[in-house]
Amino acid sequence: MKLAIASAIAAALLFSAPAVQARAPAAAATEQVHLDKRRIDAALAQMLSSGRAVGVSALVWQDGREAYYGQQGLADREAKRPWSRDTLAQIFSMTKPVTGVALMQLWEQGKFRLDDPLAQYLPEFANMRVQDGVDAEGKPKWRAATRPITIRDVMRHTAGFSYGFGQTAADEEFRKINPLALTNNLTEFGQKLATVPLLAEPGTQWHYSSAVDVQGLLVEKLSGQALTDYVAQHIFTPLKMRESGWHQPMERLPRLAIAYQKGADGQLTRVPDAQLHAMNFPGSRMTMGGAGIVAPIDDYMRFARMLLNGGELDGARILKPATVRLMATDHLDPAITERDWLPGKVDGGFGFDFAVRTRQPSSPNMNRGAVGEFFWDGMASTLFWIDPANKLAVVFFVQALPFDGTLHTDIRKAVYGAAYLGPPGD
Template structure:
């Protein structure tokens, strides 16, 4: 479960976003009014309808905090309320942090995006592609049509499995188990290189272990343990003091419990299982999951991205690098996109989904052309909306992943009819 989770152009002109108590509805110009009461009511409904034990949201817009709200419980059984400093497992919202760490090294000239991955991680020079199944039931393998490029591991086009599909490669993935917490990052890479690719690099989009390979690449390029490097290069400079893979026992009372939804009701996931990534014994620091964070900490990361790489005078990335990451990297010929269309009219940049067109149906998530975002397995979400000078972080802890919560929190922020500016 922990592995699931996922800018054609910067939208022309800034939308005139205002803050008022009126109902949030779309205007012809694409402007909207942020309605605090609507967001409050939406968070409460998530709890009263049994969709989540607790929920919280934080909105930053126009250089200031515009909304904070929370409803329900971080720990339903202990009657501990969801609060601003509640720590949650953000799972795949770890991925953008890893991507930023790798792109810092790209800015330093340590690698090229189109370099063969095997130049730095030789084990991936021997990968094979799944070409079918023989009459003996064994997978048929062949050499890939081209090497995996570094860009591929950042946009999920390398062909790696994530164990999420019903293929022979996924079966081998589960058997080899590269993401076992008992592996080091090096061992993860060696094992993953033995799993057949689902397709030739660059041919399809499929959510994958590519971001864990990014972490391995960071470790090899820097000679520094990945967790230590991210702390030094990103978390400490951004003053994200509560965020990390390894958490001290003193923070346990602030951790949200995790819940799974079955038969219409929520059941608590045992704490020892839910918190294994942060408190249990492990050797693996995943690039694709494992961080725990608070609303305020993750908002500092989102605000850095909204600021095109800089927050409070601290530069993490160059503006052009953030723009590159938030630009759709998928060739139009990449039409097979495993589950990505569920996110709406989006493409994919470097570790972010990016909105490329206005919402096309009433059921699609509200959003603005040029926004970039990602989410986590327990239904957490963040997005950065440059057109409205806004960033939003939304926390719940519920599995299986529930995209309806994202639809509804976005509708609460923007208004159910919001389309935003058309973009270029």
């Protein structure tokens, strides 16, 4: 499930008070993956002919070189503008790993410990509440959370924060207070989110949430820079991601792909331009940690290649290899059985801002991939994944709403083949 277009998205994490034993599957040797370019081309074409997308592109990097690029369809159907390699796309929640990398750079500098209480750096989160039943009139009763939220919780979506998706009393409070309103900045977001009760005790459940926006706020607090400035200086510039960013200059607007929303009749209709541009062009005060970046596909592949290379690309060291492995390790305690919709994405768990594959695909309808893979996606159905076992990185761009997981199933089958299982897991 995903958020409404002008609000937000999020990425995720879970539990840790006493340390959880993290499970990091090795990048085991696997059956050779031979890319079939015609198969990928056919899959992209079928996405259009089936009416699921207006325009798509896919970029595959394998064994140190570009192994495939393909595009199909239109970036703007009404203007008959073709999708091209320099088309800009809203990546929504694929922003989250970028924010996570920024925060883990600060961790490498000793700015915080993963099990530090969040309130040590953001005091507004010191007295969080959870629901404790209802009173005689059916109104929610609140009590103090039994332990503090840790930064590790914030990084694995186990803090208990809401995103406003559900129908609980905490979700209703989130929607009423609207911390992610585009009129708020990140500081105001944090002050408002801290007044929203938690969905669950910290560390006990996995809920996709506004936790990565809290990560963005932590980056600002710990670095003394605005999130946009920090990421530009420490990630985008050294990686030569020259056109990636939250608030794009208006001259790039003609290259932005239009988002299309599927209606009850199954037809894709254009998202209104004013709604489409509200988060990404001048005028918004909000810079979400969990959404908002616009990028061309080659820029985002440079970010993906950095992760595939263990934190370095073309001489620019962004993270240490051990830090990338830490982020790409499943940190969810087996006792955390409430995982929302995460099991529908992957046979595995969650690390720091990445889903992590720990087992082979368990059924024919599960997404193809190799154990040790880590990935995330975006509300408009974008996707990227890193497959260390096959020395492979893939970026898939589309602008289709609501989130359509069938597109991901199909692009993975096209890359790997429908029967691919990869190495055994744990």
